[in-house]
Amino acid sequence: MSTKHSRSLARIMVAPAVFALLVWMIIPLSMTLYFSFKKYLPLRGGDLGWVGFENYTRFISSSSFWPAVATTMIIVGGVLIITVVLGTLIALLLDQPIWGQGIVRIMIIAPFFIMPTVSGLIWKNMFMDPTNGFLAHIWRAFGAEPIQWLSHASLPSLIMIISWQWLPFATLILLTAVQSLDSEQLEAAEMDGAKPIRRFFHIILPHLARAITVVILIQTIFLLSIFAEIFVTTAGAFGTKTLTYLIFQRVLESQNVGLGSAGGVYAIILANIVAIFLMRIVGKNLDR
C-alpha cells in the first residue's frame, strides 16, 4: 500500500528516535563496562589502570553484597505479594456494583501519583515517627509501646510504604482485566452450582493470569531500582541496603567507580533477565 517515497520518508521519521535511544544506550553502557575493568577512584588518584575482572569478584565477595541481594529480594517479593493479592481482591470488589464507585476508585489510585520522596517522608515522619507519628499516638492510645518502625522493623516498614505506592498500579491493571471477563461464563458456572471459591480459582484466576504476570514483571523492573524511598527514610541503614542502593553508595558516596560499575553491570544483567520475560508477553500482544 505504501509507495517507495513514503517508505523512505518513514525511515527518516523514525531516525531521530532511534538515534536518541541508541546514543543513550551505547555511550553510558560502554563507559560503565569500561570503568568496570578499571581501578578508578576519582578522589583518590583517579585512573589506576586495568584490573581485569577484579571488580566483579570483589563486588560479589564484599560483605555487603549478599545482604543487599537478600534485602532486594525481600522488598521486591514482599511488595509483589502484597500488591498482587490485595490488588486482585480490590479489583474484584470494585467490579461489583457499589455506591460511589467513582470516588472509591479515585481514592484508591491516589497514592500512585504521589512523588516517591513525598511518600517516603510522609510515612517516615507523620506516621512512623516513634514519638509524634500518627501510629505512635494510636499505639499509645491502646497503652502499647510505640514501635520504632524504620529502625527496628525497617524492612516491613519499607515494604509497607512501597506497597502503598504500588497497590494502585496493580489494582488498576487487574481491574481492567477483570472488566473484560465474560459474565455469561460466570453466570453459567453459578447456575451449575459452582461455589464462589471454585469460580474464583477455575474461571476468574485463569482469566487474570496474563494481567497478573504483566503486573509482576513490570513491578519487578521498577522495584529492582527503588531508590528515593530508601534515600529519604533510612538512607540504607538498618539493613535496608538494596543492590541499587549499594551501587549508588559505591559510585557516588565512596567514589569507587570501578567497583560500582561492576555492580552496575550485575544490575543490568539482572534487569535484563526479568525484561526478557516481559518482552515476550508484550511482543505476543503486538502480533494480535
Added chain:
Amino acid sequence: MPRAVTTQKKILNSAISWALAIIIFFPIFWIVVLSFKTEGDAIRTPIEVLTSTWTFDSYAVVQERSDYFKHFSNSVIIAIGSTLLGIIIAVPAAWSMAFVPSKRTRGILMWMLSTKMLPAVGVLYPIYLIFIELGILDSRTGLVVILMLINLPIIIWMLYTYFKEIPAEILEAARMDGANLRSEILYILTPMAIPGIASTLLLNIILAWNEAFWTLNLTAAKAAPLTSFIASYSSPEGLFFAKLSAASVMAITPILIMGWFSQKQLVRGLTFGAVK
C-alpha cells in the same frame, strides 16, 4: 462483568470498599489536615490535631523560607519540557511505524522497550561524568534531556498503540481522493490522533514530575525540582511536620488532579499495550 446482586450484598460490598478506600487515602488526607495546623499542634494526638485551630501559616512559611516557587517552576519546566521534546521526537516515529510498517518495525519497537528496562543505577556514573564534562550538572537542560530519554520508549509505545487504532482504510480513501502526505497528516491524521497525543502528554508529565532518581542525583540547589527539594526535609531541624505537610501538599496536588484524569491511559501507558 456487572451482574445483578441483592441490595444486601451491595451494602456489604460498598462498606468494605469504602473502608479500604479510606485507609488507603488516609495518609494524603492527614497531611492536608496537618498542613493547616501550627507546628505545635501538628505533633499532638490525632483528636487534639483535629480540634485545634486551623491556619495558613505553614504555607506562607514554606514559600518565604525556601524559594519554594523556584523549585516548583523547575518541576514544571522539567516535566513539561521533557514531555514536549519527547512528543516531538516520538510522533513522527510512532506515526511511521504504525502506518508504514516494515519488516524491522517490530524489532525496533521491542528494542526501544528494552532501553526502558535499563536500570538507571547501572549508568549513574557515566551520566554524572558526561554532565560534568558538558557543564550541565544541576541544570534544567540536563534533566529535560535525561527525562525525555527515559520516557521516550513509553511515549513512542503509547502513541503507537493509539495510532494503530486509527483505521488504515481512512488513509487509503484519502489517498484515492488525491490527498498528498502533507494534507493526509494535517487534515486526517492529526484530528484523529489528538486524543491519543493528549493522553500520552498527560501521563508522561506525571511520570516526569515524580521521577526521583536522576532528579535526586543530578541536581543541587539550582535546578532541583520538587522531588529533590522535598528530600531536603529528610534531615529535619526542630518542629517541621506542618511545614513538610504544606510543602508536600503543594507538590502533589497538581499531579494528583492530572493523575485522576489519566486513569485509563495509565494502564495502557505502563503496560505497553499488554493490558487494555
